[in-house]
């Protein structure tokens with residue numbers, strides 16, 4: 001390679017890897033596999049070795065991948081939080097073993113541990129009380145996410161027994177069990193939120209939420225695997241001993257840990273878990289091998305990025321080849337068209353795979369997919385397998401390239417693509433059967449209107465009979481009893497049950513109705529936030545994008561989508577009919593009681609997470625004492641009530657306008 005070519009390749013790889021780091025650590029939405037990422041990183045490292053003059057100290061090969069988001073307080077680590085060097089090959093693992101033996105001789109042990117696929121966390125305990133939880137960040141400093149860590153049941157807030165030091169740090173991996181992931185991800189799909197590709201990304205995305213009550217709804221777990229404290233080596237001689245102690249203090253330490261004296265024993269452990277890992281309830285992506293003795297660890301030392309006394313052996317995501325039989329296109333309730341590959345059934349990671357997702361048109365183009373292609377299918381942590389490549393050597397001659405349809409596969413309307421989005425939509429909201437049926441099914445679902453006596457199949461049948469064309473038709477069904485009775489297998493009792501269920505749904509609170517409308521990106525939680533902030537549908541319909549986006553946790557994208565929904569006269573018309581049917585379109589305010597006038601003429605904004613009261617309670621306290629509650633900070637605001645993890649932009653704004661920042665305790669003092 002020419003010197004110039006090397007430089008441009010180094011620059012291109014650096015840019016690409018930085019971009020992937022951002023997607024992986026900050027957005028928790030990576031777009032390439034770990035294996036591909038690691039190969040590119042290895043390519044960059046090799047080039048930097050050949051051309052040391054081009055080595056940039058900021059290169060991704062020199063830095064710990066960072067997740068600092070600025071939404072949290074940044075905290076410096078007392079001991080740096082490094083990464084691990086990694087390998088996918090036995091040969092490189094043996095090289096590692098030889099390097100170690102050169103320094104230490106043969107008198108040492110390895111501790112082999114599972115490599116949990118989550119995100120690293122560092123917990124500080126003072127006098128046995130959890131005082132701080134910090135993410136790895138760039139290795140030197142990370143985000144402080146203590147209140148989110150406190151929602152994890154297996155992390156003790158207070159140590160109950162054992163002889164533990166006054167001050168120590170304990171490090172481990174936060175992760176999500178596969179079952180919880182599948183359940184919650186299914187909900188996200190139903191709510192039209194972007195699903196996470198795997199439990200790791202879900203856990204990483206969750207730890208970075210601003211709202212700890214939302215974190216609490218997503219069960220996380222945590223395994224601990226490192227202990228740090230001053231003079232640690234006086235108390236413990238080995239990593240193994242420290243793990244035993246940590247376990248006795250009540251921390252969750254994995255039981256699948258083994259002491260090995262030779263590299264062959266290590267390889268056996270690796271090969272055992274390659275198979276056995278599928279039976280665990282959580283994902284691991286490899287095995288970590290650590291030199292056990294602390295004295296020997298010191299002898300070996302560190303590189304800028306990782307310890308020399310440890311290495312991660314990573315399992316390559318399993319992949320198999322099979323034949324692409326066809327591609328089908330599914331139309332969802334929002335009109336989004338998703339391509340699905342139908343495959344010749346094949347065994348992969350213990351399950352039979354018949355279908356794989358193709359995401360969108362870009363993906364089909366990227367793969368250059370042809371009919372009857374032999375494709376490579378991968379199943380990593382993902383629930384749905386995906387096609388990662390095509391074996392072009394096996395391509396059948398003269399086969400046609402897969403062409404993404406220009407028209408809706410169901411109703412034949414021309415598909416559209418919104419700016420900046422990869423997904424195609426069928427815009428025929430009122431005439432496209434899967435959209436109509438899907439919307440009504442969503443409306444009656446448990447989390448929305450929870451209509452008893454009516455299931456998804458009933459909706460389909462009633463749609464086919466012409467009795468249901470839009471949501472509001474549900475409330476006309478009682479006029480059609482005769483037609484209902486003529487439907488096969490639909491007895492009088494079931495009909496009455498269903499009609500009663502529909503009638504009862506009129507009592508469902510506003511937030512559920514709002515969720516039931518199926519506005520894009522408005523899931524359960526967002527619907528609740530919107531309902532509580534705007535109180536009734538008319539306020540919401542009239543709100544500007546800026547006003548909607550001013551609500552906590554609601555971004556521009558959601559606000560745009562809400563505005564767009566209510567700009568459509570057809571939707572407004574539906575809302576009018578449903579109002580006429582007496583559905584709940586306003587929140588039922590609790591009987592209002594004015595306790596005092598101590599906060600009269602004063603305005604407040606509440607932000608962050610509080611120790612004693614929930615945000616809602618604080619809001620009530622303010623209003624019940626005559627104060628005014630606002631959602632955005634302006635120069636006219638009187639007080640900002642701040643808890644933990646307040647957004648930095650709010651803080652900056654408050655400081656800019658010189659607005660007094662008070663704690664919950666100070667607020668309570670004002671009314672006493």
Ligand SMILES: NC(=O)c1ccc[n+]([C@@H]2O[C@H](COP(=O)([O-])OP(=O)(O)OC[C@H]3O[C@@H](n4cnc5c(N)ncnc54)[C@H](O)[C@@H]3O)[C@@H](O)[C@H]2O)c1
Pocket residue numbers: 020021023024025030031032033034035037038064065082083084086113114115116117118119120121136172173225288312
């Ligand atoms: N797909 C992408 O776009 C993308 C982008 C960035 C990084 N990545 C992946 O992430 C890797 C880099 O991430 P990394 O720096 O966290 O390295 P890593 O995940 O390869 O290994 C280090 C991490 O392993 C974890 N770990 C799990 N179990 C452990 C145990 N028992 N003992 C010690 N540590 C344990 C710790 O969190 C530690 O920080 C890359 O090599 C790549 O595979 C992928």
Ligand SMILES: [Zn+2]
Pocket residue numbers: 331408409410411412413426427428431432433
């Ligand atoms: Zn259509």
